[in-house]
Amino acid sequence: DIQMTQSPSTLSASVGDRVTITCRASQSISSWLAWYQQKPGKAPKLLIYKASSLESGVPSRFSGSGSGTEFTLTISSLQPDDFATYYCQQYNSYRTFGPGTKVDIK
């Protein structure tokens, strides 16, 4: 099974900050990686698919990069609506989610 890790597990930031979250796979997954945002009591929302493709309707301040085993999600200028938990997911073999990164207010 492919294992996913994320760092950091929690990130404290301010509005306007540039935020970067890292996701690592235990083996190469090519570019078969997605990023989701989840707010309390809500279903996850797709942000990025195929490592770097922005989902329709998602603000351009979100971007993804990477391939193989190391990936990043960047929020160029954090907005109040962005405080949430972020998960990466590999879909190269079966499906595995990372443990999540909570972005909270500094």
Added chain:
Amino acid sequence: QVQLVQSGAEVKKPGASVKVSCKASGYTFTSYYMHWVRQAPGQGLEWMGIINPSGGSTSYAQKFQGRVTMTRDTSTSTVYMELSSLRSEDTAVYYCARVKQLAQVKDAFDIWGQGTMVTVSS
């Protein structure tokens, strides 16, 4: 609009089974693979398995093999997830989620149901 509507909350005793439904609308039901994901209280997301609504074929996460069954009813555009031999650790919100692209197995999940809370308690 494209949406997935799940059945309501359930409370079950240990050892029982639960069957959660997910009704699709706004698109061609048989053209998009569907997944089930669960989330225990305060925890992360856990993938359970996939079903092809067209032919009904399934693939399950090893953790749930033998305890989970995913089925579909094309006449009502509904997929089902049944989990048996429930234990307290199965207390979670269960989500159905559709893949983004037509007929793609390797794909992200762009449409999610609202979630169904399943509580296992004696």
